[in-house]
Amino acid sequence: MDVSEFSQTFHSIVTEMSRVVVGQDDVVEHVLIAALARGHVLIEGVPGLGKTLLVRALGQVVGADFRRIQFTPDLMPSDVTGGNVYDQGQGRFVFMPGPVFTQLLLADEINRAPAKTQSSLLEAMQDRSVTTDGVTRPLPSPFLVIATQNPVESQGTYPLPEAQLDRFLLKVQVSHPSRAAEQQILTNYLHGFDPTDLSRIGLEQRIDAARLIEMQQLIHSVRVDPELVAYVADIVGRTRAHRSVYLGASPRASIGLLVTARARAASQGRDFVIPDDVKVFAPGVLRHRLILHPDAELEGTTADDCVEAILRAAPVPHTAA
Amino acid sequence: MILRALAVLVSLALWVLAPAALAQAPSWQPAPDAWADDDEDDEEPFQADLDRQRHVQAEKAEVEGDLALVLDSRYRFCHDLESRVLEGDAALCDLKAIAKPRCPGFAEACEKPFVESLSQRRRAERKESPKLELPKLSAGLGVVAKVLFWGMLLLLLVFLVWAIVKGARSREAASVSEADEPLADDPEEAASAARRRRVETDVERLLRRAHAEAAQGRFEQALADAYAALLRHLEGNGYIDMHPSRTNGEYARGLREHPALRAAVEHSAREIEAVQFGARAPSAERFRAVVERVTAVVGRGAALVLALVLALSTTACDELTRGPAPGPGDEAGGFSLLARLLAQRGAVVKHHEGEGSLDLEAGLGVVVVHGQADLPAAEWTRLREFVDEGGTLIIALDTDQSFTSEVTRGPSARCESLRAAPAYFDYQGLILTAPGPGWLMAPNDHWPVLQCAAKDGTVWSHVVASTVGEGSVVILPGSGLLTNASMVSGDHAFVLLELLFGQPASVLFVDAEEQVGEDSPLMAVAQGRLGPILLQLFALMALFYWLRGKHFGRPRALEVTRRRAFSEHVEALGTQYHKAGASRLALGMYAGWAIERLRERVLPGKGGSLSALAQAVAARSGRAEGDVLRVLVEGDSAHKALTAPGEPVEDHRIMRELDGLLSEVGGSVGR
Structure with a gap:
């Protein structure tokens, strides 16, 4: 596979998913880029914007096993990872895998579960394995966690810990669709579209898991110019010096920015990264990794504001201006 | 049917x-x-x-x-009493009696000798029509007023000639001064100069520089300059707003309402980014492809402006060109x-x-x-x-x-x-x-x-x-x-x-093909009432050629001749000193000037020795007196021995230290 074929496959997946997820092309592209970059995605948006539909459609189009966990306040870690259960027939404990043992995991409303349960995903997301009772079990490959959270409701929710947030490659914000997109959604509904039965509309599988892994590996061959490495380091470094930011982005963020930029370059049929690839994904990679000063938060400054200011201050390599 | x-x-x-x-x-x-x-x-x-x-x-x-x-003024045979009938239409004169109520001119024309062609008819009409008497502007003026009138007219002409000549001379002077600034041969020096150089924003100069660099085989820099010319042109026309933090993709997305311009930017950026970030070889073909795109876009703006000017200029001859010109189809036949x-x-x-x-x-x-x-x-x-x-x-x-x-x-x-x-x-x-x-x-x-x-x-x-x-x-x-x-x-x-x-x-x-034509192209132009427009066009072209020289017709931004900043003179002088190996001379002159400035700031009106100066400077800056005195002595020595052989690195160090002293005791004067 070369970058040209990569690009064609990428766009065919996006096109197929756009049949179901109407008016959210950017979100679809971001999620797919994250999947290709072997990263996890945190999707933030109010209910009813098609977040779950997006993940289900992705699972069907890329041919990955899909499972969903509805996070609730009484959800236990073993409900996620699974645990050892005594088998009376065999007379011993046997491991019952949890829903995390899948290729595509939807952690719906992840902030409704307490931190202990949320943290049960830490190892899975970072090491792609689960350890229970001293035994480490690898997760299927590819493995992708797509978590959703509602930014509006605060009662009965538990903010995700920083360590957990840092493990998400991208935080994607889903906004309301445009008027035209909404009209299309309504038209689809009138024509019998059922979001719980995607097979009815003939959503086609474009690739399989093996092909997805092949695409993930091709990203490593995308060239990154040293000046772009410096550009990424400059951007991430500026998050640590910004006056409104209490804690800047980690080196994991730098790596994440670089890998998403490579994935985007490949998706556009290029075998080299350009500054635009970095800049486009910088908000998604950085926004959930910045901890703002309380004063700045009181002033209404958001992480997106800071990232925007940082990008505005960081000169791109070989600028003509 | x-x-x-x-x-x-x-x-x-x-x-x-x-x-x-x-x-x-x-x-x-x-x-x-x-x-x-x-x-x-x-x-x-x-x-x-x-x-x-x-x-x-x-x-x-x-x-x-x-x-x-519909029987308007275009039917001259109908209304114009001086009109003539073509020989080919002579048979129509049988109708003159019943045509007369509507077309008295036709009845009159049928009484006159027929003409063979339209040209002959115009000549005949011209002979018969009385010559237009232009009103004499100065007829009603007194002697003093006449003198004033003609004097002002003369002054206006002289002023126009003077303005044109002055513009031409200043252009020549500008081109000479630019030619005096050679490109550095040493790559490191060129890179250093490029960093120091101010950002060039003039489209024409960027294009010229791109061509010059391409001629020397530096295609990467040539590509960058050509692309910069494109962006500067778009910025000048309000399409984009350039900023060091903006990417080429952002410029292209900002042109979504102008697909042609967006395509040009995307194509050029693709070529340049392949070189800058994709390790592709910068080549003459790549440069040519980008320059063609850039020239097409830059030229389009110039062409639009020129077309607008020409369109506006034609309104000056409104009376001459109003309405469609009558043609052979409007004759009696x-x-x-x-x-x-x-x-x-x-x-x-x-x-x-x-x-x-x-x-x-x-x-x-x-x-x-x-x-x-x-x-x-x-x-x-x-x-x-x-x-x-x-x-x-x-x-x-x-x-x-x-x-x-x-x-x-x-x-x-x-x-x-x-x-x-x-x-x-x-x-x-x-x-x-x-x-x-x-x-x-x-x-x-x-x-x-x-x-x-x-x-x-x-x-x-x-x-x-x-x-x-x-x-x-x-x-x-x-x-x-x-x-x-x-x-x-x-x-x-x-x-x-x-x-x-x-x-x-x-x-x-x-229709049958009309064989009624003019005798010559000039007469055809006259009949088509194109004369005033063509004259204005020629006048405009001549004016552009005179003001803009050989570049007329090529896209270019307005080249503004301006005074150079002091720092640019210093930079140019420093480069010349560097090339001549005269670092000691530069140090000596600078040291003399710097020590005088230090005396003015820390010992105003007192004069005094270098040690007193060092003591005062150290007190003001917080530096060790010995270090200050060393710098002053080194600078003073250089000032007293301007022709002595120098050591560029050492001389540069002393200059920087003197510059540091100056900035610490009362603000830097810049380098």
């Missing part, structure tokens, strides 16, 4: 077979006596006849109104009036001239073929199919017979001695029949003409029509009936419009 053909035939029958003739009337009116004879013979009810007369009168009034609208009348009545009028197949599209109702039109056999076949399918074909024959003074409505009493007529006539594959017994379909130079002969031997030509397939064919005895002179004569316009074009329809005129 069948109904339409039937309507034409019924109308023809009505007009042609009516027994009364109006040959003697200067303008056709329903003659009461003639109609009365009809009534007696046919015993038609009087009321029906009265209704018909009223209808005819109403229709005539409508046609009269249309004529008044032209055919434009009928077309305009039809358009006035709601018909869609089209013309076919020269070669090429006829546009017999669906919805076309009538085709008028002039006798001089040289149509190939295939086109006649298509016309035949057009008629078969219900269209109406009108053929205006090109006969040599003299034009009759009026259109007659049918055989008059004088047409009693008719010869035997054939039952049909084969014309271009169309079988035509005479409209009734007693009519003659006489071939005349291969053309069928319907004629009747009077007892005195006079031959009258008439309209003949026949149904063919589902349509109809109408033959006119000559194209003279359709001419402008004919249309303004009597009731010809009314008769033609009623008979031939009763219903508004799409009409195609297949």
